[in-house]
Amino acid sequence: xxxxxxxxxxxxxxxxxxxxxxxxxxxxxxxxxxxxxxxxxxxxxxxxxxxxxxxxxxxxxxxxxxxxxxxxxxxxxxxxxxxxxxxxxxxxxxxxxxxxxxxxxxxxxxxxxxxxxxxxxxxxxxxxxxxxxxxxxxxxxxxxxxxxxxxxxxxxxxxxxxxxxxxxxxxxxxxxxxxxxxxxxxxxxxxxxxxxxxxxxxxxxxxxxxxxxxxxxxxxxxxxxxxxxxxxxxxxxxxxxxxxxxxxxxxxxxxxxxxxxxxxxxxxxxxxxxxxxxxxxxxxxxxxxxxxxxxxxxxxxxxxxxxxxxxxxxxxxxxxxxxxxxxxxxxxxxxxxxxxxxxxxxxxxxxxxxxxxxxxxxxxxxxxxxxxxxxxxxxx
Numbered sequence: 001x002x003x004x005x006x007x008x009x010x011x012x013x014x015x016x017x018x019x020x021x022x023x024x025x026x027x028x029x030x031x032x033x034x035x036x037x038x039x040x041x042x043x044x045x046x047x048x049x050x051x052x053x054x055x056x057x058x059x060x061x062x063x064x065x066x067x068x069x070x071x072x073x074x075x076x077x078x079x080x081x082x083x084x085x086x087x088x089x090x091x092x093x094x095x096x097x098x099x100x101x102x103x104x105x106x107x108x109x110x111x112x113x114x115x116x117x118x119x120x121x122x123x124x125x126x127x128x129x130x131x132x133x134x135x136x137x138x139x140x141x142x143x144x145x146x147x148x149x150x151x152x153x154x155x156x157x158x159x160x161x162x163x164x165x166x167x168x169x170x171x172x173x174x175x176x177x178x179x180x181x182x183x184x185x186x187x188x189x190x191x192x193x194x195x196x197x198x199x200x201x202x203x204x205x206x207x208x209x210x211x212x213x214x215x216x217x218x219x220x221x222x223x224x225x226x227x228x229x230x231x232x233x234x235x236x237x238x239x240x241x242x243x244x245x246x247x248x249x250x251x252x253x254x255x256x257x258x259x260x261x262x263x264x265x266x267x268x269x270x271x272x273x274x275x276x277x278x279x280x281x282x283x284x285x286x287x288x289x290x291x292x293x294x295x296x297x298x299x300x301x302x303x304x305x306x307x308x309x310x311x312x313x314x315x316x317x318x319x320x321x322x323x324x325x326x327x328x329x330x331x332x333x334x335x336x337x338x339x340x341x342x343x344x345x346x347x348x349x350x351x352x353x354x355x356x357x358x359x360x361x362x363x364x365x366x367x368x369x370x371x372x373x374x375x376x377x378x379x380x
Contacts (some may be wrong), residue, residue: 047334052214053126053266056158061118061150064090066218070256076110083112085135095352097217121149128153131237133181135159135277136200143191143197151202159205159269162260164211166274166326168193174282175246177326179272200270206270209258212276212326213319215346216273217254217353220361223249224347226318227290229356229364236300238372240321243284243303246326248278251346254339261335268335274326277346278339281317286343293347294356304372316368 028087057077062068073096075082084092093108095101106285112234114131116123118141128150135158139145151157167189183193199206201324215223230237282291284301291299306321331337341349352358 008009010251014288027195033089034196035158041159045216051195055081056134056264057081057083057132058135059083059085059114059131061085061136061138064092064094065140066220067252067259068137068139069094069096069218069253069260070216070252071139071259072111072283074256074260075137076107081112083114083131083335084112085114085116085118086116087117087329088113091254097357097359116149118146118328120303121145124149125153134159137161137163139194139257141195144194145303147195147198151204157204159207159264160199161259162195162199162206162208163259164196164208164210165189166194166210166276166324168196168210169326172324175323176248176353177274179274179330191281196272205269207265208272209272210272210326211250211255212248212274212324213250214252214255215249216350219252219354220349222318222362224290224293225355225360225362227287228294228351229360230366230369231291231294231299232355233364235366235369237306238301238316238369239283239287239301239335240304240306240317243287244282245300246280246323246325247284247286247319247322248276248280249286249346250339250342251341253349254341254346257340258331258335258337261337265335271334272336273331274328275331275337276326276328276339277341277342277343278328280325281343283317284312289344289347290351292344294351302372306351309368311368311371314365314368317371344353 016282055078058080060068060072060075060082063072064086068084072082072084084091093104095104114127116127118124129178133154136154138147138160140149141162145161148352149161166177167187168183170184170187184190185193187193196208199208212222213340214221217223227237253379254277255275258273262271262273272286287299288303291297307317309316328339
């Protein structure tokens with residue numbers, strides 16, 4: 001394993017700093033340290049594992065919300081010099097639920113921060129070219145024009161690793177989606193598709209990761225949290241149409257591990273990989289899995305026809321109302337990667353380290369539920 005070292009500041013850029021190792025609150029609730037992330041000979045499921053690799057100077061675009069929080073820890077544990085590029089509106093480090101004080105202190109003392117707006121292309125070019133980076137992990141890039149300045153600023157870049165989305169695939173009756181399937185240039189993820197095209201057109205070593213639905217502790221999208229709110233309130237779970245629509249979820253820690261396994265991997269050069277969970281699940285099955293993960297009774301499921309309701313701008317269900325899942329066989333065979341969590345285990349990890357502690361991103365909103373159920377239920 002690479003030796004961990006404290007990387008001192010090399011340049012005098014005014015926005016470039018080593019962060020103090022202070023404990024952060026998350027969402028107003030103190031996240032107390034547990035033993036899950038302590039290093040042991042036999043690590044529990046979900047512990048952050050690392051493998052040896054040569055130390056790199058790595059820039060992470062984003063990294064303070066969800067995926068990057070777990071990825072940056074793996075990178076630091078491998079001994080890389082890691083800089084997060086953010087606008088500085090959110091705390092740069094926060095102690096993870098289940099993370100020991102020592103592990104958090106070690107991480108936060110080594111992480112670097114470059115404050116700026118990635119849409120300020122002149123600043124991006126000047127600051128990145130001044131610092132120089134070996135590898136870029138682009139976690140929050142949405143448009144190709146946000147990526148071009150980074151490539152221009154780093155002509156000696158060794159690898160650009162991009163977080164795309166399985167949402168780029170063209171809707172099809174033939175599933176699962178494979179990396180070679182047709183894509184939809186009109187999808188809401190077209191910016192990611194255009195970014196992949198840009199990377200392919202440039203003289204750069206790139207890798208693109210296409211997750212399906214991501215879940216896990218600190219998830220800012222209402223995936224598992226949507227179900228947990230209703231289960232905790234003892235409410236029925238409204239699911240559109242038959243509930244037999246098949247989808248797929250992947251745990252954020254498994255995604256972070258996949259990001260690590262493409263780093264410096266010749267087999268990942270100029271390749272796209274779908275990353276998600278091993279198995280698929282129906283909407284009804286997901287509701288039941290969330291209940292099992294949180295220790296709730298099996299839920300009452302109410303099916304409804306969305307065409308019979310006018311929800312306005314509100315979203316009544318957090319998933320696209322269709323079959324949507326992708327093959328992960330390429331990542332397994334080419335990278336030797338394999339998801340560690342099965343669905344119930346992963347949902348249990350998410351519940352125990354987040355919602356079960358009373359932390360969540362969005363307050364419960366049962367407005368659309370009440371329209372569907374045709375009555376107002378007393379909030380619990």
